[in-house]
Amino acid sequence: MKRNLKIFWLLSIFSIKTTLQRRAGVISFFLGKILRFVFFFMFIYFLVSRSKLLAGYSLSQTLVFFLTFNFIDTMAQLLFREVYRFRPMVISGEFDSILIKPFHPFLKILIGGIDIIDFITIIPYFLLLIYFIAKIPHLNFFNIILYMGFVINGLCIATSFHILVLAVAIFTAEIDHALMIYRDLTRMLALPIDIYKEPIRSFLMFVVPVGIMIALPVKVLFGLLSINVLLLSGMISLLFIIFSLWLWSLALKKYQSVGS
Amino acid sequence: MISVKQLTKIFKTYVRSNNIITDVFHRQYKEKKALEKISFNINKNELVGFIGPNGAGKTTTMKILSGILFPTSGEIKVLGFTPFDKKYQFLRQIAFVMGQKNQLIWELPAMDSFELQKEIYEIDGDVFKKNIAELIEILDCERFINQPVKTLSLGQRMRLELINSLLHQPKILFLDEPTIGLDIFAQTTIINFIKEYQRKHRSTIILTSHYMQDVQRLAKRVILINYGQIIFDGQLNDLIVKYSQKKTIIITLAKPLTDNFTLPDGIEADYNFPQLKLTTNKEDIASTLAYLLKKIEFTDVTIEDEPIEEVIKKTFSSSTSSTP
Numbered sequence: 044m045k046r047n048l049k050i051f052w053l054l055s056i057f058s059i060k061t062t063l064q065r066r067a068g069v070i071s072f073f074l075g076k077i078l079r080f081v082f083f084f085m086f087i088y089f090l091v092s093r094s095k096l097l098a099g100y101s102l103s104q105t106l107v108f109f110l111t112f113n114f115i116d117t118m119a120q121l122l123f124r125e126v127y128r129f130r131p132m133v134i135s136g137e138f139d140s141i142l143i144k145p146f147h148p149f150l151k152i153l154i155g156g157i158d159i160i161d162f163i164t165i166i167p168y169f170l171l172l173i174y175f176i177a178k179i180p181h182l183n184f185f186n187i188i189l190y191m192g193f194v195i196n197g198l199c200i201a202t203s204f205h206i207l208v209l210a211v212a213i214f215t216a217e218i219d220h221a222l223m224i225y226r227d228l229t230r231m232l233a234l235p236i237d238i239y240k241e242p243i244r245s246f247l248m249f250v251v252p253v254g255i256m257i258a259l260p261v262k263v264l265f266g267l268l269s270i271n272v273l274l275l276s277g278m279i280s281l282l283f284i285i286f287s288l289w290l291w292s293l294a295l296k297k298y299q300s301v302g303s
Numbered sequence: 304m305i306s307v308k309q310l311t312k313i314f315k316t317y318v319r320s321n322n323i324i325t326d327v328f329h330r331q332y333k334e335k336k337a338l339e340k341i342s343f344n345i346n347k348n349e350l351v352g353f354i355g356p357n358g359a360g361k362t363t364t365m366k367i368l369s370g371i372l373f374p375t376s377g378e379i380k381v382l383g384f385t386p387f388d389k390k391y392q393f394l395r396q397i398a399f400v401m402g403q404k405n406q407l408i409w410e411l412p413a414m415d416s417f418e419l420q421k422e423i424y425e426i427d428g429d430v431f432k433k434n435i436a437e438l439i440e441i442l443d444c445e446r447f448i449n450q451p452v453k454t455l456s457l458g459q460r461m462r463l464e465l466i467n468s469l470l471h472q473p474k475i476l477f478l479d480e481p482t483i484g485l486d487i488f489a490q491t492t493i494i495n496f497i498k499e500y501q502r503k504h505r506s507t508i509i510l511t512s513h514y515m516q517d518v519q520r521l522a523k524r525v526i527l528i529n530y531g532q533i534i535f536d537g538q539l540n541d542l543i544v545k546y547s548q549k550k551t552i553i554i555t556l557a558k559p560l561t562d563n564f565t566l567p568d569g570i571e572a573d574y575n576f577p578q579l580k581l582t583t584n585k586e587d588i589a590s591t592l593a594y595l596l597k598k599i600e601f602t603d604v605t606i607e608d609e610p611i612e613e614v615i616k617k618t619f620s621s622s623t624s625s626t627p
Contacts, residue, residue, distance in 0.1 A: 049422045057419070061410045140406040142371045144423055145394035296373040299314055300366055 050150055058124075058156040073160050080113065080164070083233065098237035103178045104265065105235060110172040112233045112257050115194065117165045119201035125156030126205045130218040136301040153205060176264070186266050189273075193260035196280050200256040203287035210287070213294035232257035252279050304475070304507055305345040305368060310377030312338040312363055312531075337363045338531045340377070347474075350501050350508040352522030352539070354515075354615060360531040361511045365477045368509070369399050382474065395424055398473035400464055402480035407452045413463040414448055417470060424471035431470065438466040442496055458489030465496065478510045482517055494520055515611040529619055539611075546617045547609040550588050554579045554595065555603035567594060577602075 062069060087109055091102040100108070129152055132138045141151050176182070208221045228251055236244055236258035248254030255276045262268050318331045325331075338360045345351055353361040366372040367379060370386035370393070379386060384393035400406075407416040421431045439445055442462040447455055452463070461481065468476070478497065482490040494517055501508050501521075512518055518525060518539070525542060527535040535542055556577045566572055566581070570591060573580040579599075583591045588606065595601075 046422065046425060050419070053419050053422055057408055057411060057415055060415075061408070064410055136401065136404050137406075139366065139371050140399065140401065140404065142389070143369050143394060143397065143399050145391045146423060298372065300372055 047146060047150060050146055051154060054151065054155040055157045059159045062159050069160060073163065076160065076164050080168075084109070087234070098235050100235050100237070101179075103175050104261075106175045107172065107179065107264070108235045108258065108261050109233050110168060110175060111194065111261050112229070113168045114165065114172055115197045115201060115257055116229055117161050117168060118198060119205070121158050121161035121165060122154050123202070123205040124158040124161070125152055125154065126208055127218065127222065128156065129209055129212050130216060133212055133216055134301065138298075139300055142295075149206070152209060153202075179265075182264065183266070186264050190260050190264035193255075193263050193273075193276075196277070197256040197260055200252065200280055200283055203284045206287040206291050210290040210294040213298050228253045229257060235261075249275075249279055252276075252283060255280055304347045304349075304382060305343075305509075306378075306380045307344070307364075307368070308342050308378040309340045310338055310342070310364070310367065310379060311336065311340055311375045312360075312367060312372065313375045336531050338367075341528070341531070341533050343526060343533065343536055345507060345509065347507055348501070348505040349524060350510065350522050352518035352525040353509060353511040353528060354518060354525055355511075355528040356619065359528045361528055362479055364528070365399070365479055365509060365511065369397055369477055370394070371399075395471065396474045397477065398468040398471070398475075399477040400468045400479065400481050402461070402483035403457070405452070405460070406464060407460070407467055409453050410451055412449045413444075413452055413467065416452075416463075416467050420467055420470045426471055434470055434472070435466070438469060441499070442466060442492065458485050458492075461485060461489065461493060465493065469500065472504060472506075474506060476506050476508045478508060478512075480512055481510070482512060482514055490514070490517070497521060515615060519611050527615070527618055535618060542618065543608060543611070543614055546621070547614045548585055549582050549609045549613075550585050551607045551609065552581045552583065552588070552591065552595075553605045553607065554581070554599070554601045557600040557602050560599065564598060567591065 084106075087097075087105055088102065091097045091100075091105050095101070097105050129138075132141070132152065138148075138152070141148050144151070176187075204225050208218060208225065211221050212218045228247070231239070231247060232253055236247060236254050239247065244254070248258065259268070259273075259276055263273065314335045314337050315332045316335055318333050320326055320331060341360075341364070353364065355361050363372065367374050368381055368386055370389050373387050382393060382396055384390050386393065407413050408419075417431075417435060420426070421428075426434070439448060442465065444459070444462050444466065447459050448463075452460060455463070465481070481497070482493050485493065497508065497510075498521055500506065508521075510518065510521060523538055523540075525535070525537070525539050526533055527542075556579055559576045560574065560579070567587075567590075569584065569587065571582040579601075581591065581595075592604075595604075
């Protein structure tokens with residue numbers, strides 16, 4: 044474990060050093076992220092401050108949905124940025140040299156390239172999230188603990204999604220579209236899941252399951268879910284994680300590598 | 304140390320039809336046997352050359368032996384481990400160098416990659432310093448060790464790749480075309496280094512190269528592979544004895560040849576005064592020399608074996624003609 048942490052630390056330092064070599068790119072990417080966040084934040088603010096409620100949620104509650112989405116989404120990008128670079132690794136044969144290293148390949152291909160830009164942006168998201176949670180009346184301590192637990196559960200589902208993308212990349216050498224589908228699905232949860240009608244809502248919650256990943260922690264925070272739904276969601280998360288790991292090990296067996 | 308029994312690897316490849324609908328909804332695949340029931344053993348401290356044309360199955364064999372690829376069937380043991388299980392104890396005892404494929408961090412100096420290797424393989428600090436100093440000196444890398452890898456030439460990069468792969472002193476080293484694309488000086492440096500490294504560390508080395516001189520200089524034993532099957536496994540000298548039927552006599556003449564000079568039947572000649580190059584059957588060498596001594600005046604004579612490339616070519620030709 045200590046060795047893996049050291050390797051993760053070094054890979055992260057090297058990733059940051061590499062990113063900082065492209066200063067102009069870093070600045071424009073950072074500004075783009077901030078602008079997108081600010082525009083969407085303002086959109087929600089003006090929309091809900093005039094209508095007072097969105098699908099039954101107040102402005103602060105709606106912003107908690109949005110900020111929880113941003114926190115989980117940015118955390119996933121911060122940790123799993125290397126997944127976006129996996130396709131060239133497979134095509135160039137660089138992945139071969141990772142497979143012969145005495146550590147789990149996820150250490151490099153999944154979390155081996157943390158993104159400094161996301162690291163910077165997640166701090167204001169986190170502070171805003173705490174601010175708006177604090178503005179919501181009548182929250183109980185137990186629900187806050189459950190909220191944190193389900194945010195961690197959401198990050199586990201995000202991890203599984205990225206493992207699925209890696210597996211698909213081995214089968215098809217395709218990353219971009221798989222990631223685009225993932226990003227589009229998660230973005231649907233930037234607003235409360237209740238704005239969608241059935242069966243889309245259940246599909247997002249239990250089939251995909253981005254609802255469990257993003258909407259469920261917030262609903263737990265507001266005390267809107269029964270224990271049965273939480274247990275069912277926990278089981279779905281577990282099955283999703285098992286499925287992604289199974290597909291990954293199958294992908295490794297089917298991996299054909301590139302010729303020399 | 305390495306035991307391979309009845310190893311088969313089948314790749315599935317997509318066959319394109321002329322119908323786009325079929326290509327999308329009902330794809331056809333064909334199976335390609337990259338390796339077919341090959342068996343061999345390699346002992347400790349052996350340096351074995353894997354030789355074969357492109358697509359013969361050399362790299363596939365090495366990738367299966369190192370755990371990168373999953374074999375379709377067969378039994379493989381390397382250092383007592385099944386490679387695809389990717390056990391920590393197995394992986395920390397091997398290294399794989401791929402010519403023209405980069406394992407160093409591209410945008411940073413090689414020293415950063417070496418630091419990473421130190422943590423990955425848990426190399427003791429003092430051992431790391433000693434190994435790195437020794438390897439940098441032997442491969443003469445001091446000048447460019449702190450330059451970003453992307454700014455280096457291929458030859459410089461290859462030397463650093465070797466250091467990166469050898470820092471943990473692997474027991475088994477897979478070298479896949481380590482000199483490909485290098486100039487003659489860089490090639491010589493790498494080959495001399497590999498020879499010296501193996502002598503000093505008693506590692507087992509499996510080498511593939513399209514440069515037969517590399518193989519000749521390094522490997523006593525060669526495994527020839529073609530169409531996924533082993534067609535020869537033995538000493539390089541035995542291969543030469545078996546397949547090399549010709550010798551070349553190179554003569555430096557004292558005087559130009561006269562018009563009435565003739566050669567016995569079955570001798571091929573290439574004349575460009577003062578050099579006369581004759582290729583003859585091995586068993587006729589004595590009689591040919593006796594004949595030349597009587598007929599011409601010369602200042603120097605050398606007898607050479609057939610080039611190794613020719614011997615290998617003949618071996619493959621004979622195996623191809625016997626392949627159904």
